[in-house]
Amino acid sequence: MAESFAFELVSPEKLLLSEQAMQVVVPGTEGYFTVMANHAPVMATMKPGVVEVELESGDKKRILIRGGFADVSPDGLTLLAEYAADLADFDIEELNQQIKNASEDAQDADSDIKRDKAQLILSQLEDAKSAIEQTN
Amino acid sequence: MPSLKDLKNRISSVTATQKITKAMQMVAAAKLRRAQMAAEEARPYSERMAKVMANISSAMEGREGVSPLMAGTGSDQVHLLIVATAERGLCGGFNSSIAKMAREMTRRLQGEGKQVKLFMVGKKGVDAMKMEFSSLMVEKVDFREVKRIDFANAEGVGKKILSMFEEGEFDVCTLFYSEFQNIMTQIPTAQQLIPAIAPQKEEGEGSEVFYEYEPDEEEILSELLPRNISVQVFRALLENGASEQGARMSAMDSATRNAGEMIDALTLSYNRQRQAQITKELIEIISGAEAL
Numbered sequence: 001m002a003e004s005f006a007f008e009l010v011s012p013e014k015l016l017l018s019e020q021a022m023q024v025v026v027p028g029t030e031g032y033f034t035v036m037a038n039h040a041p042v043m044a045t046m047k048p049g050v051v052e053v054e055l056e057s058g059d060k061k062r063i064l065i066r067g068g069f070a071d072v073s074p075d076g077l078t079l080l081a082e083y084a085a086d087l088a089d090f091d092i093e094e095l096n097q098q099i100k101n102a103s104e105d106a107q108d109a110d111s112d113i114k115r116d117k118a119q120l121i122l123s124q125l126e127d128a129k130s131a132i133e134q135t136n
Numbered sequence: 137m138p139s140l141k142d143l144k145n146r147i148s149s150v151t152a153t154q155k156i157t158k159a160m161q162m163v164a165a166a167k168l169r170r171a172q173m174a175a176e177e178a179r180p181y182s183e184r185m186a187k188v189m190a191n192i193s194s195a196m197e198g199r200e201g202v203s204p205l206m207a208g209t210g211s212d213q214v215h216l217l218i219v220a221t222a223e224r225g226l227c228g229g230f231n232s233s234i235a236k237m238a239r240e241m242t243r244r245l246q247g248e249g250k251q252v253k254l255f256m257v258g259k260k261g262v263d264a265m266k267m268e269f270s271s272l273m274v275e276k277v278d279f280r281e282v283k284r285i286d287f288a289n290a291e292g293v294g295k296k297i298l299s300m301f302e303e304g305e306f307d308v309c310t311l312f313y314s315e316f317q318n319i320m321t322q323i324p325t326a327q328q329l330i331p332a333i334a335p336q337k338e339e340g341e342g343s344e345v346f347y348e349y350e351p352d353e354e355e356i357l358s359e360l361l362p363r364n365i366s367v368q369v370f371r372a373l374l375e376n377g378a379s380e381q382g383a384r385m386s387a388m389d390s391a392t393r394n395a396g397e398m399i400d401a402l403t404l405s406y407n408r409q410r411q412a413q414i415t416k417e418l419i420e421i422i423s424g425a426e427a428l
Contacts, residue, residue: 010184012287012370014177030350043188044350045359069360071188078184082287082363 003037004056006076009063011084017063020056024077026070027051035070035077042072048128050087051079062087064095064128092129099125140413143406147399154395160226161388168319168381174284175316175374182371185364189332192360195353203354205361208331209307214251216274216306217241218297218329220313220372221261222380223280228387230314230322230380235264237324238312242269253306257293257373274305285373287366293373294366301330313372314379319386322379327372329365 007021024035027049033042046068053061068081102125106118138146196202219238221231238261242252255275256262262276275296282289297309309330314322349356 008180008184010181012178012181012290012367013174015180028350041347042350043191043347043356045356069188069356071184071191080181080184080188 005035005037005039007053008076008078009051009081009084010078011081016081016084017053017061021077022054022056024054025050025052026077026079027065028070035072039072039077041074042070044070044072046070046079046081048124050128051081051084066128067124095125095129099129137409140406140409143402143409147402147406150395150398150402154392154399157388157391157395161385161392164227164381164385164388168378168385170284171374171378171381172316175371175378178371178374182367185360185367189360189364191347192349192353192357195347195349196357203358203361205301205330205365206332206357209304211307212250214253214306214308215245216253216255216297216300216309216330218255218257218293218309218311218369219261219265220311220369220376221256221258221264222376223259223278224380225260226387227380227384230383231258231260231264233322233324234312234314235261237326239265239268241310241312241326242272255297258376275300279373285370285377287370290370290373291366293369294362297329297365297369298362306330311368311372313376314383316375316378316382319382322383327368329368332361332364 002022004020004022007017007019007024008015009017022036026033026035026044027046028044029047030044032049033044046065048066049064051063051065053063055061064085064087065079065081066083068079071078071080099122102118102122106115106122109115109118193206217238219234221234225231238254242254245252252269252272254265254269254273255277256265256273257277257279259278259280262273262278266273277293277296279285279289300306301309308328311327311329313325313327315325317323
């Protein structure tokens with residue numbers, strides 16, 4: 001039996017999850033990585049994607065996040081997410097709407113910098129969508 | 137001497153006012169609970185954020201090429217003051233104490249020959265300061281239409297601050313808001329946002345841990361610092377929200393009590409006057425009967 005570790009997911013609005021977890025898959029900017037107990041301390045940025053949590057109780061949770069930071073310390077894993085929603089009660093329509101908004105932003109952008117930024121957000125949202133579709 | 141009718145009118149109007157202040161107090165109490173909860177729920181994020189910041193800034197210590205958000209622009213000639221107040225009045229000294237603090241700071245900076253720009257969040261602050269400093273206001277934001285402040289609102293403010301900073305419009309940025317202590321006390325606070333004051337690591341707290349960074353420290357820091365601005369603004373707005381309701385609650389409580397005292401006094405003089413009138417009429421009747 002593997003060890004469990006403290007896992008916390010916080011968004012600016014509130015503490016979403018604080019439980020013991022067996023394993024957490026984090027969507028890092030430079031690739032997904034899995035955190036288990038006694039992971040070496042890492043600080044990483046996250047891209048939009050799906051966090052997969054396996055709780056100590058054996059329950060699995062899949063949570064969509066839109067960027068943020070992951071902090072793996074000896075005490076456990078803390079995810080600072082900009083936005084987080086449990087996929088169990090998540091509306092794919094909402095994401096589609098956001099993608100639509102982002103693509104409109106990209107088209108309306110009046111400077112290269114803005115356009116690049118909108119494109120980046122758009123591609124990240126699409127990544128998130130494909131991540132959801134893959135895991136479904 | 138007001139007539140009986142006048143007194144009666146005054147009593148009923150004060151009673152109506154008392155009902156209003158009582159209702160406002162109860163509404164504020166309900167809103168306060170919600171605002172306080174929101175402020176408390178947001179606390180873990182900013183605490184974790186501060187921890188991450190402390191970690192990274194200690195890793196970056198003594199290195200070159202630190203972002204100007206942290207190191208400053210090397211000058212402190214132009215100050216941006218962000219003054220966050222409420223949208224509504226009738227909340228005791230809440231708005232005026234924030235405005236007063238900002239006004240003192242503005243005068244002091246101007247006295248030192250610095251340039252001051254004002255970024256007003258909330259309508260009441262604008263009202264309080266426009267007499268004197270309307271020419272300094274570069275930006276105004278109000279959340280009158282927003283029912284519940286969420287992170288997106290704060291992010292909007294944060295982004296404006298950042299784009300102004302990137303365009304070199306100011307060197308130092310200070311945020312004014314009111315920290316919620318409890319219902320009776322709210323402390324007007326000034327907090328420096330840019331250059332960021334790195335939170336100090338607590339003694340012996342994981343200091344010997346060697347972190348790996350992915351991507352490297354600089355890149356993380358360059359993402360973290362702008363976010364930190366938004367987080368601080370968000371925290372300030374939430375603290376303000378709770379403070380506002382707390383201040384309103386206690387202001388309305390004393391207004392209700394005051395109205396009660398006024399009603400008592402008015403009722404007393406009303407009764408006295410009525411009695412005087414009855415006595416007067418009796419005297420008239422008796423003296424009329426005696427004259428016969």
